[in-house]
Amino acid sequence: MIKNNNSKNNWNGILCVDKPAGFTSFDVIAKLRGILKIRRLGHAGTLDPMATGVLPVFVGYATKACHILPDESKTYLAGFQLGQVSDTQDATGTILETRSFSGISQQDILKAIPSGNIMQIPPMYSAVSVNGKRLYELAREGKEIERPARAVSVEILSFPEFDSVSGSGVVEIHCSKGTYIRTLLHDMGQNLGCGAVMTSLRRTAAGGFTLNDCHTLEEIQELASQDQNQIRKILNPIAEVFKNLPVIRLNELQTKLYRNGVKLSLTELKTDPAAGQYAVYGTTPGGFLGIAVTDPEQNCLRVFRNLCPPDEVQT
Numbered sequence: 316m317i318k319n320n321n322s323k324n325n326w327n328g329i330l331c332v333d334k335p336a337g338f339t340s341f342d343v344i345a346k347l348r349g350i351l352k353i354r355r356l357g358h359a360g361t362l363d364p365m366a367t368g369v370l371p372v373f374v375g376y377a378t379k380a381c382h383i384l385p386d387e388s389k390t391y392l393a394g395f396q397l398g399q400v401s402d403t404q405d406a407t408g409t410i411l412e413t414r415s416f417s418g419i420s421q422q423d424i425l426k427a428i429p430s431g432n433i434m435q436i437p438p439m440y441s442a443v444s445v446n447g448k449r450l451y452e453l454a455r456e457g458k459e460i461e462r463p464a465r466a467v468s469v470e471i472l473s474f475p476e477f478d479s480v481s482g483s484g485v486v487e488i489h490c491s492k493g494t495y496i497r498t499l500l501h502d503m504g505q506n507l508g509c510g511a512v513m514t515s516l517r518r519t520a521a522g523g524f525t526l527n528d529c530h531t532l533e534e535i536q537e538l539a540s541q542d543q544n545q546i547r548k549i550l551n552p553i554a555e556v557f558k559n560l561p562v563i564r565l566n567e568l569q570t571k572l573y574r575n576g577v578k579l580s581l582t583e584l585k586t587d588p589a590a591g592q593y594a595v596y597g598t599t600p601g602g603f604l605g606i607a608v609t610d611p612e613q614n615c616l617r618v619f620r621n622l623c624p625p626d627e628v629q630t
Contacts, residue, residue, distance in 0.1 A: 326353060327375035327624050328550030333529035334362050334370040334518075343370060346532055350539050351546060357381040360389060360492070360521050361442070365407055368518030369529055376624040377553045383606065383620055384556050385592070386523050387492035390472070394515035395500045397424075397482035397507070403440040404497040405513040416482045416509040421474060427506035428486065429499055430471050434464035438498050467494040483514065522556055553622050554603035560594040563607065563616065570597030573604060574623070578615035588614060597623075 334343055340361045347356055357378040359371045368391075373381050397416035401408035429435070437443045439459055443450045450462065468491040477484035488496060497513040504511025519526050530538075530549055538545040563586060565573055573579060573595065581588050588611035595616075596602040605622035609615075 325375065325624070326351070326546065326550060327377050328547075328552055329377055329522075329524075329555065330372045330374055330535070330546075330550055331524045331528040331530065332370045332372050332535070333526065333531050334367055335532065336367050337364055339364050340370060343372065343532070347372060347535070350532075350536050352543075359384060360387070360518075362518060363405075363516070365405065366516040366518060368516075369521045369524055369526060370518070371522045371524055371556075374550060376622065379620060380553055380556060380622055384522050385560060386556070388468075388489060388521075389492070389494075389518055390487070390489045390520035391496050392475075392485055392487055392515075392517045392519055393496045393500060393513055394485050395483065395503070395511050396514050397484075397504065397511050398509050399512045400501070400504065400510035401512045404438050404495075404501040408440070408512075410512075412510055414509045416507070419482070419507055419509060420479065421477045421484075423507060424477065424484065424486075424503065425471065425474060428469075428471055428503045429506075430469045432466065432468050435467045435495065435498055435502075436464045437462050438495055438501070441495065465493060467491050469494060469499060482509075485515075487519075489520075523558070524551070524555075552603065554594065557594040557603075557606065560592055560606070561590060563593045563595050564602075565595065565597040565604070567598045570604070573597060573607075573618065574621070576618055578610070578613065578617045581609060581614050581616055584616060586616060592619065 332343055340358050344356050344358060348354055353375065355375050355378055357373045359373065359381050362370055396406065397419060398414050399410050400412040401410050437450065440451050443462065445460060445462065470489040472487040472489050474486050496516055500511050500513045528551065538549065563584060569579055586609065588609050590609055593607050595604045595607045597604045603623065606619045607616050608619045610617055
């Protein structure tokens with residue numbers, strides 16, 4: 316039989332939050348701990364305080380999936396202002412220079428934004444750690460050090476707004492994990508010769524979720540105040556972020572073996588040894604067990620990450 320504990324402290328899933336401006340990602344987690352009365356929370360994809368938008372929050376056992384998401388790309392609407400250079404590369408920092416942007420066209424800007432597979436140097440005001448110290452800590456001490464460039468992927472999706480008189484605009488960007496949008500805009504400004512700072516940032520998609528999946532903190536607070544179980548209705552299943560992986564479905568015996576960490580024969584599963592990662596479904600409630608990987612040398616399927624809550628036990 317299946318044992319399934321439905322207590323309010325046993326929530327498991329992904330809660331998509333529309334992060335408000337002025338909050339760090341950790342502030343959102345702290346706020347949700349108070350609302351949900353649960354400590355086991357994590358998030359995927361840190362957002363700076365000025366940024367808003369999609370922040371997937373992993374609740375309960377789902378926190379085990381935070382760092383193994385198959386889709387870590389993100390989409391943003393980023394506002395910018397030409398003619399300025401700041402120490403933080405955005406409008407919240409100290410303006411170091413002002414320059415003329417006269418005559419710069421929308422086409423000039425599109426050509427100047429770094430795109431494709433590029434190498435990007437992280438900004439000094441960032442949480443990147445170098446020799447055990449955060450870059451923003453060094454920046455606050457007035458220090459600037461060499462930072463290794465990192466490979467990122469950038470695609471410009473659209474350019475919905477640009478005012479050539481004010482030099483302000485908005486660009487839509489799809490990018491890989493670890494891309495700094497304010498650095499993209501800063502580098503754009505350097506390429507144009509006039510400078511640029513980021514003035515706003517709204518994340519419209521992350522981890523396969525969009526703004527349509529999100530709820531504000533006020534909405535979540537209201538639902539929780541009505542009935543704590545209302546929160547269950549807005550939790551996305553853990554399996555949602557792995558929906559694009561190939562699927563393996565196990566029978567009852569195979570499910571029991573897999574749950575106990577036993578390697579399963581690829582021949583019996585009729586599975587391609589070279590396929591790599593799979594989303595595994597069994598006979599537990601909801602079916603989803605977790606992520607497995609193929610081992611061609613041993614011709615077996617082994618557990619990569621068990622994502623089925625332990626209170627859903629086969630006996």
